Structure formats: C-alpha cells, structure tokens
Amino acid sequence: MKHLALMATTALTLSAAPLWAQEAEETQVIGISIPAATHGWAGGMNYFAQAAVERLEEVYPQLDFVLATASDPSKQVSDIEDMVATRGIDALVVLPFESEPLTGPVKAVADQGVWITVVDRGLSEPGIEDLYVAGDNPGFGRVSGEYMVSALPEGGKVVALRGIPTTIDNERVAGFEEAIAGSGIEVLGMEHGNWNRDDAFTVMQDFLSKHSQIDAVWASDDDMAVGVLAAIEAAGRSDVKFVLGGAGMKEMIARTRDSDPMVPANVTYPPSMIASAIEITALGLVSDAPVAGRFIIGSELVTPENAEQYYFPDSPF
Amino acid sequence: MTTQVTRPGQPAGPGHGINLHVLGPIVALLVLIVAGALMNPNFLSYANITNVLARSAFIGIIAVGMTFVITAGGLDLSVGSMAAFIAGLMILVMNLLVPSMGAGISVILVGMAVALGAGLLAGFLNGFLITNMRIEAFIVTLGTMGIYRSLVTWLADGGTLSLDFGLREAYGPVYYGGLLGVSWPIIVFLVVAILGEIGMRKTAFGRYCAAIGSNDQVARYSSVDVNRIRLLTYVGLGLLVGIATIMYVPRLGSASSSTGVLWELEAIAAVIIGGTMLKGGFGRVWGTVVGVLILGLIDNLLNLTDWVSPYLNGAIQGVIIVLAVILQRENRPEG
Amino acid sequence: MTAAKLSLSAVNRSFGPVQILFDVSIDLLPGEVHALIGENGAGKSTTMKIMSGYLAPSSGEVRLDGKAMVFGGSQAAESRGVVLIHQEFNLADQLTVEQNVFLGRELRRGLFLDKHAMRAQTVALLDRLHCRVDPDARVRDISNSDKQMVEIAKALGRDAQVLIMDEPTAVLTNREAEVLFEQVDRLRKEGVAILFTSHKLDEVKRISDRVTVMRDGRVVQSGPTSAMTEDAMANAMVGREMSDLFPKRVSALGQDIALRVRGLTVPRYADDVSFDLRRGEILGIAGLVGSGRTETMEGLVALRRHTGQVEIEGRPVTIRSPRDAQMQGLVYLTEDRKGRGxxxxxxxxxxxxxxxxxxxxxxxxxxxxxxxxxxxxxxxxxxxxxxxxxxxxxxxxxxxxxxxxxxxxxxxPRIVIIDEPTRGIDIGTKQQIYDFIHRLSAQGVSVIVISSELPEVIGLADRVLVMRQGRITGGVEGPQKTEDAIVRLAMGLEARTKGEAA
Known part of the structure; x- marks a missing residue:
C-alpha cells in the first residue's frame, strides 16, 4: 500500500486518548458506509473498499466488516442507523455523501462510543471524528493550475469543466484560479460537466462552437476528459494542444505513460484513500497503535516519467 | 325543426385558443432560435446545428416511442436505465467477440442485433407486466428502472465498460459519419420521427392509442384489443431505445452507471412540451420532435452565452418547459 | 296571485356567435312545482344554469323576490337559497355521504369540526328522504339513486328556497322516484319553489302544478299542468303531431334461427341462459335493474368471462373477444353511452x-x-x-x-344487441331510433333490445324475455305481452307464461 506508507510519514498526530480497553478475542465489527458507484471515481472507490475488506478479513479473523453503498444522503443515514442497531458496530468508516445531512447522524453514532473514521468529505462540525482521511481538494486545483502555467505560454487560452456543484468542486476551482492568478493565462469559460462523460461531451462541443481558439482544456476529472477528447476529435480542431484531466483513471494514466501529446499529465485524487482509511481503522481496533488524527493525501502531478507507479490495472477506474 | 347547438359552458366551435395550442411549441422553438442567433453568431453555424441535432437524437428517438406510450395512457420511467443497460450489454458482447471475429463490421452488426433484441425484450417485459399482470405502469417501470441501472453497474463492476479500441475505428462513423453532410444520428432521428408521425396520424394503431388513452373502456367495447395495443407501445419504445443505444455507443465508446441518467424525464418532458397529453388520449409526434429540439437548444444556448450563472441552468430549463406548456394550453374558460 | 320567488325576464344568452336562448321568461312561485320540458338541446340546461347563477344572461334579468339580481356565481346563488341539483352529480367521490352533505359549510366547534352535530343533521336529513344510505359510506361506493338522495339532502341542508333539479328521476327506480315525489310534495307545502326537468311526461303530469315547454331556445307554451294532456305536451315539444310512437311490423317474420344460445353462464351475473333469436326478429329483454340483463349480453360478446354454446346462423362459434363476435356479425351497443360507448x-x-x-x-x-x-x-x-x-x-x-x-x-352486423336504446333522450329522437330498429329488422338484421322502460319493450319487440337474478324466468309474445305479465315475471311472482326459454 503505497499510499498508506506515504501517509504514515506525513501528518500523523498522536492521540493521547487510550484506545478501547477491549478483549482482543472478541469479534469486532467495522461498518463502512460509502456512496454508490455512480461515476468513475466512486466506482474505483467502491472497488478499493471491497478489495480492502476482503484482504483485511483474512489478515484479521477477529474483525467483521459491513459494507453499505448509498445512492443518496438519506439512504446513507438509514444505512448507518441500521449498522448501529442490527450489527452493533465498534467502528464506522464513512465517506459522507454530503457533509450537512450526515453530520448529525454520525455525531449520534460517535456519542455512543463508536470509533468514527471520516473519509474525503469532512463533516460540518469539527471534532466528531476520531480519524480523518481525505484528499486535498484545493491542492488538486492548485497542482492543476500550476501545470497549466508551466505548460502554456503567457496569454494561453483555457476552458474549464467543473464537476457537480459542491464544496469539493468549489475548493478545486478556487485552488486552480489561485494558481493561475497573474500568470497571464486566460480562462475563456467554465461550465459544469458534472463529472459525467456525456455532459462533458456536450459542454465541450459548445465551447468549441463558441471559441475559435482554445489552447488547452482543464477537464478536472478523467471521466470528463474522455468526453472532452471525443468532442475535440469529432470537431477536428487542432488548436487545442492538450487536455488535463484528474483523479488518475487507469486508461488516462496509460495514455500519459505512453506520451500521448493530448494527455501529457494527470493529477491524482486517489480513490484508494478509502482502503487506507479502512486499514488504519482496523489497525486501531486490533492493536494499541495510536491512529487518531488527520491524514491528508496530497494530489500529485503525474507525468510520463512517473506514470507507471500510478497505474493499477485491476482497478475499474 | 330542432337546431342543434353546442352545450352551454363549452366554447362554441374552434376559437383562437386552438391555434395557439397547435403553434405553441413552434413559437417557443422559433423564439429560442432567434434569441440564439442574436446572442452568438456561431449559433446558426453548420457545426453547431449538427452538434445539437446529433446529440438530441438519442432522446429524440426514445421520445417518439414515448409519445405512443403516453398517448395510450401509459408511462415508461425505465428508458434511461434501459439504454444504459443495453449499451453495457452491447459493449460487453462486442468486446467478447472481437478475439474470434475480429474488429470488423460483422461484430458491429451482431452488437446492433443484440441492442435491438434486448430493447424488444425489455419493452416486452414492461408491457407484459403492465397489461397482463395489470400492474400500474408507473410502478412497473420504476421497478425496471432500478433493475437495469443496477445491472449496468454490476456489468461494469461499478466502473465503466469501454468498447474495444479497434472497434471504435470501425463503429465511430455511425455517430460521427453521415450522408451528404448530414450525420447518421440526425438521419435516423428524422426517419424515426417521420415513421412515428405517419404511425400516429395515418394508421389504425395510432388511432387506437389515442382512443385507449382517452377511455380504454370505450376502446374495449369497440372491439379494440386494448392489451395488445398497449403491449405494442412498450415493445415499440423498447425497440427505439435499442436504436438510440446503437447511435449512442459509438460516440464515447463507453457505458457506465451514469449513462442515460434522467433520459426518461427528458423524453417525457419533450413529449409533453410537444403537446401530447400526459394523461393520454391525444398525441402528436411532430410536437415531440419540436419538444426535443427545444430542450436541446436550451442547453446549447446556455453553454454559448454567459448571461446566467451556470448554477441557474436548471431553473432556466424549468421556466421554458413550463412556459411552452402554458402556451399550448387549450383556452377553456370553464375548465 | 302570489308573487314570483324567482323569475327570468326576457333572458337571452349566446355562446360566441351562437344564440341559445331567445327572450325566455319564466316565473317560479313559492309552493309550486314547475316542470320544464323540451327536447334535448331546447335550452333547458342553459335556462337552469342562468337561474342558479352558473351562467349570466347575455341580456334580460334574473329576479329574486322581485329584485333584479346578478349572481356572481353558483355559490352566491346558493347562499340566497337557490340550489341546482345537477344530472351528473356534483359530489366528491372519495368523501363520505356526511362529508358531502356538509361540504363547504362544515360545522365547527372552536377549531375543530363538530362531527357530532353534522352526524345528527345528516341522519335527520336522510331520514326525511327515507334514504337508508350509511352516512359513513364513501360516495363512490353508493348507487346512483342514493347519490341523488344525497344531492337532495345536501340542498335541503342548505335551506333551499328555490330547488332546481335537472332530470332528478332519470337514474331512480320507480320506488325511489316515489320517495322523491313525497319529498317534493312536502317541500311544496313548505313553500319552496321547485323547478325540474324530465323526459317522463307521466311524471310531469302527476307532480307538477305548471308546465313550461321549450323548443329551440324559446318558451313555446306555459300554463297549468291540468290544462295539458301528455300528448299536448309532446306535440308542443316536438312542434309537430306525434304519430304512433312505435312503428308496426310490416313484413312477416321468417323462421330461420340467427342466434342460438345454450347454457350461457357469466359468473356472478348470469346462470344457464338459453334462447333463440330468429332472423329479423326484435327480441326484448326486460327485468329489474340488477337482474343481469346487461352482464349476460356482455358475456355473450366476450366482454365478460363466460361459458356456454353459441350458434350463429346454424354454425357453432367460439367467441373469445368482442372482435371475434364482431367478425361473426354480432355486436353489442352499451347502455353507458358516455363511459363505454x-x-x-x-x-x-x-x-x-x-x-x-x-x-x-x-x-x-x-x-x-x-x-x-x-x-x-x-x-x-x-x-x-x-x-x-x-x-x-x-x-x-x-x-x-x-x-x-x-x-x-x-x-x-347481422345481429345487434342494443342496451337501453333511448335512455335519457327526448321523444323525437326516441321515435327516430324506434323507426331505425324496425328498418333493421325489415332488412333481416336481428335485434335484441334491453330496456327498463316497459312501454318501450312492449311496443318495440316481437317477443320479450324477462330476466330475474341472472336467469330467464319466462317470455311473453303477442297478446300476452302486457306490463302486468312482465312485471310479475320480473318480480318472480309466477312463471306461468312459457316462451322459448329453457
């Protein structure tokens, strides 16, 4: 687990609180609640969660795992309530669908003494979770912006596709804009492609109709990059030099590795962070290792030189 | 002698309201086109028009089938999921066949046959449950909507099914190519729309759909095989979903659980904007085509202009949909 | 002479370019029952709607107690005691009888509904009408005649001073109509002004004090009922002399059997029904409402599940759908014109x-x-x-x-089953339909006529079969074809007459 190693050396804050005074022989249950695989990144995240559960069940026979996927926040709340009521979970690993609606229910679980690990999306109220594992959204945008600055001449014209309107999207865009500020790069337009291939295709077609000169596209997500690339190819436009996606879909990483000029780079936002979170939580349950705190997984720039180490052939994403 | 007169409380004869009822959607479409042309000179360019028409074609093809279903008093919420499932199935089958048959036309033809067959079967399943099992159409198709959505997620293992790269070359022209400068999706949409319009206006089938949607008891007492006609509307819709999927897959060469999300609502919205009555009994295919174009153009216009915050795109769409329907409402003072 | 409670004075009404009412003047006196008759389309409905505030006159005046009124709508009229009872009921199907009676004027005690008082009043109103419907029954579940009673109870609950009824007896059985007439009598004595329309002239003759006849949007005659015979009323309505209502059979009946039915059973409705129908014959089917007449015939054409043998023109046929029946030349014309026809x-x-x-x-x-x-x-x-x-x-x-x-x-078709051929239509049209049925018969088409109007089956049919509780209890033809004989069979009093029924 590359990322686990990475994290263990980054931001480990020691927790002074003693862990559970548990008898190690008793079976303990870890509940995992994540959004359903409704887009590529979430699909990858689901894959890594399941893989982690399978592996950890073998490593730790004294642990039981309950995995539930939810397609909306209220379903997720029900899932969590069910886990507490019927499985008596000892720890909860949750990737909140949305921050606000999940804060109260998760707090209620925490108040019952259950260990809480929050992944990726923070709750609205600080201090509820024992462990926080997340990607770095402003950093994701910043790394993307810095790459644009380095890859484009001054005065380069860029269009950007945004995700589903959420805090994550806002943080990324803010980071991006901060990074390109003062560089002379001109953002011609930003529209929501909703992290969806078809929507991105449509939006890009219209960008191409609207602007006769586009130097590069910040697709901000590899699913959207697929749609963007198809639209550019169909329009036969040679002015677009490259498309910068994000999150490290394996097909895109492979194109970068193979030096495809249209896909020269990528920015990571690893869906495997869920596996790390589950693993650390499991470790905390079975041992006395101090694992509480915040783990922020930085977004890395993927280039043809280092692409190989970000390529996971078995992942669906 | 007795002079027969209209009953009180009803407008006497066709008044001016009827014309607006007919022209409402066209007026809305013209307003959009004029607004678009004024806002952006590229709006009326060949490339932009082709883009809008081609990407409206999937919803359009499905909406033509939906017009018949709704006219006959039914509803189908499953078409978006069905399209995703068929797309996934089609990609899976074609990828499996590439090693043995090579990445050529024959594999694509098999893929198309799979799409049409799956569409027919899925439509038949919906229709059978609704007519023979007598379950509410809303419930049946809500159920199959969930089923197909889950199936495609399962087929794709939570991720994305991608078409073999070799096949994309061969299959791509079905979306990107065309005849005499008109791309294939547009041609297919046009053909489906014309056949649909003829079917609705000129055949016994279309007349039966309207009669069943108005009052299925009257149809039954008039020796119409109500169940068979209803079943056929769903089968036809399933087949059209298959055709739409055949046009969709070559565009991005992939299917995932996010494929076709909300297509059912867009198709239903297009049908209603076009003047077909949601409760059944009256339908017009040309109106549906206009409705599809209106929806496609709104999206396009909002992307081409910076007048409104992108956050408000949905609101603009909603307002235009409601306006289009108000425009074509019949003028009935006493309800 | 008493002053008019409600009157129309020189009222005209147009819809767009079409004028419906011409110079209509009618006075409703307190304590008087006024019958408004005329063919369909003569303008009765519009007249009633203007009286009750649903429509405003294009010109002319509506006067209440001698003062010109402009009702802003039916509610304004109702609040002044002028209530119209529609032919197609104006009841909320999903609500109970009690909720309907008090719909829009619910009694309250403080913030809450006063259910106790509403219940008591509803029961009292229904008792006054001798109606035994459960106040808690949902309106959609009760019969048409009960709905009529609920409508009247609703009007009575509103203290109607002027009660306008659009064909109140059209959906009532004779017994129910009697109850209604008793109520009308009572209301008349209380000084209520009542206007009603009806196609049944005997009824008009019996209970009304005054008759106004309309034709083509005009009042053509108005006067005391005692001064008019039923024939005179009919003539005034149609504007011509009524010849004999039922045509005479001109050609002799052949002996060929067009339709042979044996052991027709429709679960819950018809039990082992057998009969023969000759070529060109007009066969009447009589019986009380609910005797299974309609359901039997619907079963015959496979609109309902059925068993039994059917032969058409000597050939055994299997009828699995209405379409099969139609292919064999057998069609059924429903009694429910608007709902199924x-x-x-x-x-x-x-x-x-x-x-x-x-x-x-x-x-x-x-x-x-x-x-x-x-x-x-x-x-x-x-x-x-x-x-x-x-x-x-x-x-x-x-x-x-x-x-x-x-x-x-x-x-x-070669065989036509017509269910209630003339329900709710005027006398002139009735006659046209009777003529038409006879023309069919003369062309060799066999006709089965189901009718609740005894004079109609007797006058029209060559032979009448009577049904009771899903079975044919007997048949009458020739001189035995009397109302008395049919009623006896329908009530199951005796089965002395033998027809061809098995």
Whole structure:
C-alpha cells in the first residue's frame, strides 16, 4: 500500500486518548458506509473498499466488516442507523455523501462510543471524528493550475469543466484560479460537466462552437476528459494542444505513460484513500497503535516519467 | 325543426385558443432560435446545428416511442436505465467477440442485433407486466428502472465498460459519419420521427392509442384489443431505445452507471412540451420532435452565452418547459 | 296571485356567435312545482344554469323576490337559497355521504369540526328522504339513486328556497322516484319553489302544478299542468303531431334461427341462459335493474368471462373477444353511452370509425373514406351537430346515441344487441331510433333490445324475455305481452307464461 506508507510519514498526530480497553478475542465489527458507484471515481472507490475488506478479513479473523453503498444522503443515514442497531458496530468508516445531512447522524453514532473514521468529505462540525482521511481538494486545483502555467505560454487560452456543484468542486476551482492568478493565462469559460462523460461531451462541443481558439482544456476529472477528447476529435480542431484531466483513471494514466501529446499529465485524487482509511481503522481496533488524527493525501502531478507507479490495472477506474 | 347547438359552458366551435395550442411549441422553438442567433453568431453555424441535432437524437428517438406510450395512457420511467443497460450489454458482447471475429463490421452488426433484441425484450417485459399482470405502469417501470441501472453497474463492476479500441475505428462513423453532410444520428432521428408521425396520424394503431388513452373502456367495447395495443407501445419504445443505444455507443465508446441518467424525464418532458397529453388520449409526434429540439437548444444556448450563472441552468430549463406548456394550453374558460 | 320567488325576464344568452336562448321568461312561485320540458338541446340546461347563477344572461334579468339580481356565481346563488341539483352529480367521490352533505359549510366547534352535530343533521336529513344510505359510506361506493338522495339532502341542508333539479328521476327506480315525489310534495307545502326537468311526461303530469315547454331556445307554451294532456305536451315539444310512437311490423317474420344460445353462464351475473333469436326478429329483454340483463349480453360478446354454446346462423362459434363476435356479425351497443360507448374528447369521425377501423386502413387510414362514411351516417341517422369538427362531448344525448348506433352499424352486423336504446333522450329522437330498429329488422338484421322502460319493450319487440337474478324466468309474445305479465315475471311472482326459454 503505497499510499498508506506515504501517509504514515506525513501528518500523523498522536492521540493521547487510550484506545478501547477491549478483549482482543472478541469479534469486532467495522461498518463502512460509502456512496454508490455512480461515476468513475466512486466506482474505483467502491472497488478499493471491497478489495480492502476482503484482504483485511483474512489478515484479521477477529474483525467483521459491513459494507453499505448509498445512492443518496438519506439512504446513507438509514444505512448507518441500521449498522448501529442490527450489527452493533465498534467502528464506522464513512465517506459522507454530503457533509450537512450526515453530520448529525454520525455525531449520534460517535456519542455512543463508536470509533468514527471520516473519509474525503469532512463533516460540518469539527471534532466528531476520531480519524480523518481525505484528499486535498484545493491542492488538486492548485497542482492543476500550476501545470497549466508551466505548460502554456503567457496569454494561453483555457476552458474549464467543473464537476457537480459542491464544496469539493468549489475548493478545486478556487485552488486552480489561485494558481493561475497573474500568470497571464486566460480562462475563456467554465461550465459544469458534472463529472459525467456525456455532459462533458456536450459542454465541450459548445465551447468549441463558441471559441475559435482554445489552447488547452482543464477537464478536472478523467471521466470528463474522455468526453472532452471525443468532442475535440469529432470537431477536428487542432488548436487545442492538450487536455488535463484528474483523479488518475487507469486508461488516462496509460495514455500519459505512453506520451500521448493530448494527455501529457494527470493529477491524482486517489480513490484508494478509502482502503487506507479502512486499514488504519482496523489497525486501531486490533492493536494499541495510536491512529487518531488527520491524514491528508496530497494530489500529485503525474507525468510520463512517473506514470507507471500510478497505474493499477485491476482497478475499474 | 330542432337546431342543434353546442352545450352551454363549452366554447362554441374552434376559437383562437386552438391555434395557439397547435403553434405553441413552434413559437417557443422559433423564439429560442432567434434569441440564439442574436446572442452568438456561431449559433446558426453548420457545426453547431449538427452538434445539437446529433446529440438530441438519442432522446429524440426514445421520445417518439414515448409519445405512443403516453398517448395510450401509459408511462415508461425505465428508458434511461434501459439504454444504459443495453449499451453495457452491447459493449460487453462486442468486446467478447472481437478475439474470434475480429474488429470488423460483422461484430458491429451482431452488437446492433443484440441492442435491438434486448430493447424488444425489455419493452416486452414492461408491457407484459403492465397489461397482463395489470400492474400500474408507473410502478412497473420504476421497478425496471432500478433493475437495469443496477445491472449496468454490476456489468461494469461499478466502473465503466469501454468498447474495444479497434472497434471504435470501425463503429465511430455511425455517430460521427453521415450522408451528404448530414450525420447518421440526425438521419435516423428524422426517419424515426417521420415513421412515428405517419404511425400516429395515418394508421389504425395510432388511432387506437389515442382512443385507449382517452377511455380504454370505450376502446374495449369497440372491439379494440386494448392489451395488445398497449403491449405494442412498450415493445415499440423498447425497440427505439435499442436504436438510440446503437447511435449512442459509438460516440464515447463507453457505458457506465451514469449513462442515460434522467433520459426518461427528458423524453417525457419533450413529449409533453410537444403537446401530447400526459394523461393520454391525444398525441402528436411532430410536437415531440419540436419538444426535443427545444430542450436541446436550451442547453446549447446556455453553454454559448454567459448571461446566467451556470448554477441557474436548471431553473432556466424549468421556466421554458413550463412556459411552452402554458402556451399550448387549450383556452377553456370553464375548465 | 302570489308573487314570483324567482323569475327570468326576457333572458337571452349566446355562446360566441351562437344564440341559445331567445327572450325566455319564466316565473317560479313559492309552493309550486314547475316542470320544464323540451327536447334535448331546447335550452333547458342553459335556462337552469342562468337561474342558479352558473351562467349570466347575455341580456334580460334574473329576479329574486322581485329584485333584479346578478349572481356572481353558483355559490352566491346558493347562499340566497337557490340550489341546482345537477344530472351528473356534483359530489366528491372519495368523501363520505356526511362529508358531502356538509361540504363547504362544515360545522365547527372552536377549531375543530363538530362531527357530532353534522352526524345528527345528516341522519335527520336522510331520514326525511327515507334514504337508508350509511352516512359513513364513501360516495363512490353508493348507487346512483342514493347519490341523488344525497344531492337532495345536501340542498335541503342548505335551506333551499328555490330547488332546481335537472332530470332528478332519470337514474331512480320507480320506488325511489316515489320517495322523491313525497319529498317534493312536502317541500311544496313548505313553500319552496321547485323547478325540474324530465323526459317522463307521466311524471310531469302527476307532480307538477305548471308546465313550461321549450323548443329551440324559446318558451313555446306555459300554463297549468291540468290544462295539458301528455300528448299536448309532446306535440308542443316536438312542434309537430306525434304519430304512433312505435312503428308496426310490416313484413312477416321468417323462421330461420340467427342466434342460438345454450347454457350461457357469466359468473356472478348470469346462470344457464338459453334462447333463440330468429332472423329479423326484435327480441326484448326486460327485468329489474340488477337482474343481469346487461352482464349476460356482455358475456355473450366476450366482454365478460363466460361459458356456454353459441350458434350463429346454424354454425357453432367460439367467441373469445368482442372482435371475434364482431367478425361473426354480432355486436353489442352499451347502455353507458358516455363511459363505454363514445370517446367524448374525440370528433364524430374518429368515433364513427373506431369499431370498424380495419375497413379504413389500407394500410394507411383513408381520411376521405372516413369523411364519406360520416356524411352517410349524418344523413342516415339524422345526426345534428353544430359543426363537423365538434367534439362528441358537446353533442346532445340524442345525437350521441344516434352516432353510437351509426358506429355499431358501420361494422355491418347481422345481429345487434342494443342496451337501453333511448335512455335519457327526448321523444323525437326516441321515435327516430324506434323507426331505425324496425328498418333493421325489415332488412333481416336481428335485434335484441334491453330496456327498463316497459312501454318501450312492449311496443318495440316481437317477443320479450324477462330476466330475474341472472336467469330467464319466462317470455311473453303477442297478446300476452302486457306490463302486468312482465312485471310479475320480473318480480318472480309466477312463471306461468312459457316462451322459448329453457
């Protein structure tokens, strides 16, 4: 687990609180609640969660795992309530669908003494979770912006596709804009492609109709990059030099590795962070290792030189 | 002698309201086109028009089938999921066949046959449950909507099914190519729309759909095989979903659980904007085509202009949909 | 002479370019029952709607207690004690009887509904009407006659000073009509002014004090009921002398059997029904409402599940769907004109050809041929419509019925079953329909007529079968064809007459 190693050396804050005074022989249950695989990144995240559960069940026979996927926040709340009521979970690993609606229910679980690990999306109220594992959204945008600055001449014209309107999207865009500020790069337009291939295709077609000169596209997500690339190819436009996606879909990483000029780079936002979170939580349950705190997984720039180490052939994403 | 007169409380004869009822959607479409042309000179360019028409074609093809279903008093919420499932199935089958048959036309033809067959079967399943099992159409198709959505997620293992790269070359022209400068999706949409319009206006089938949607008891007492006609509307819709999927897959060469999300609502919205009555009994295919174009153009216009915050795109769409329907409402003072 | 409670004075009313009422003046006196009669489309409905505030007159005045009134709407009229009871009920189907009686004027105690008081008043009102319907029953579950009673209870609950009833007895059985008349009598003594319409002239003669006859939007005659005979009323309505209502059979009946039915059973409705129908014969089916007449015939054409043997013109046939029956030349014309017979929001052309659409699809619908068929139907059946494009909803009942018959005939049937051929239509149209049935018979088409109106079955049919509780209890023909004999069979009093029934 590359990322686990990475994290263990980054931001480990020691927790002074003693862990559970548990008898190690008793079976303990870890509940995992994540959004359903409704887009590529979430699909990858689901894959890594399941893989982690399978592996950890073998490593730790004294642990039981309950995995539930939810397609909306209220379903997720029900899932969590069910886990507490019927499985008596000892720890909860949750990737909140949305921050606000999940804060109260998760707090209620925490108040019952259950260990809480929050992944990726923070709750609205600080201090509820024992462990926080997340990607770095402003950093994701910043790394993307810095790459644009380095890859484009001054005065380069860029269009950007945004995700589903959420805090994550806002943080990324803010980071991006901060990074390109003062560089002379001109953002011609930003529209929501909703992290969806078809929507991105449509939006890009219209960008191409609207602007006769586009130097590069910040697709901000590899699913959207697929749609963007198809639209550019169909329009036969040679002015677009490259498309910068994000999150490290394996097909895109492979194109970068193979030096495809249209896909020269990528920015990571690893869906495997869920596996790390589950693993650390499991470790905390079975041992006395101090694992509480915040783990922020930085977004890395993927280039043809280092692409190989970000390529996971078995992942669906 | 007795002079027969209209009953009180009803407008006497066709008044001016009827014309607006007919022209409402066209007026809305013209307003959009004029607004678009004024806002952006590229709006009326060949490339932009082709883009809008081609990407409206999937919803359009499905909406033509939906017009018949709704006219006959039914509803189908499953078409978006069905399209995703068929797309996934089609990609899976074609990828499996590439090693043995090579990445050529024959594999694509098999893929198309799979799409049409799956569409027919899925439509038949919906229709059978609704007519023979007598379950509410809303419930049946809500159920199959969930089923197909889950199936495609399962087929794709939570991720994305991608078409073999070799096949994309061969299959791509079905979306990107065309005849005499008109791309294939547009041609297919046009053909489906014309056949649909003829079917609705000129055949016994279309007349039966309207009669069943108005009052299925009257149809039954008039020796119409109500169940068979209803079943056929769903089968036809399933087949059209298959055709739409055949046009969709070559565009991005992939299917995932996010494929076709909300297509059912867009198709239903297009049908209603076009003047077909949601409760059944009256339908017009040309109106549906206009409705599809209106929806496609709104999206396009909002992307081409910076007048409104992108956050408000949905609101603009909603307002235009409601306006289009108000425009074509019949003028009935006493309800 | 008493002063009029409510009166119309020189009222005109137009809809767009079409004038419906011409110079109509009517006075309703307190304590008087006023009958308003006329053919369908004569302007009775519009007149009633103007009286009760649903419509405003284009010119002329509505006077209440001598003062000119402008009712802002039916509610304003109701609050002044003028209540119209619609022919098609104005009840909320999903609510209970009690909730309907108090709909819009619920009694309250503080913030809450005073259920106790409403219950007591509802029960009292229903008792006054001798109506035994459960106040808690949902309106959708009660019979038409009970709905009528609930409507009247609702009006009485509102302290009606002027009660206007649109064909109140059309859906009532004789016994229920009697109860209604008792109430009308009582209300008359209390000084309520009552106006009602009816197609049943005997009824008009019996309970009204004054009759106003309308024709083509004008009042053609008005006077004390005692001064008019039923014949005179009918003549005034139609504007011509009524010849004998029922035509005489001119040709002798043959002996060929057109339809032979043996052991027809429709679960829950008909039990082992057998009969023969001769070529060109008009066979009446009588019986009380609920005796299974309609369901038996619906079973025969496979509109309901059924068992039994059927032979048509000597050949055994299997009828699995109405279409099968139609292919064998056997068609059924429903009693429920609006609910099952015609698509009300479609035009005449679409309705006319719906049942025989195959003839017009070659493979595309031949609009011209359809128009030609409509021309012919309009001529043959004397269908009167304001325009060809009119929706069937806007035709009068009589013209709807003629269109429905034309639609059935479009299939070229050899055997026609007509259920309640003249329900709710005026005397002139009735006569046309009787003539038509006789013409069919003369052409060798066999006709089965189901009717609740005894004079109709007796006058029309060569032979009458009587049903009771899903079985044929007997048949009468020739001189035995009397109301008395039929009623006895229908009530199950005796089965002394033997027909061809098994």
């Amino acid at each position: 015609l698509v009300l929001n479609m035009g005449m052309r679409e309705n006319l050809t719906l049942q025989s659409l195959g003839q017009f699809a070659k493979p595309f619908l031949d609009r011209k041929a359809e128009e030609t068929a409509l021309d012919k139907a309009v001529r043959d059946f004397d269908i009167r419509a304001p325009s060809r494009a009119v929706r069937v909803r806007n035709l009068s009942g009589g013209n709807q019925q003629k269109l429905l018959i034309a639609k059935i005939m479009q299939t070229g």
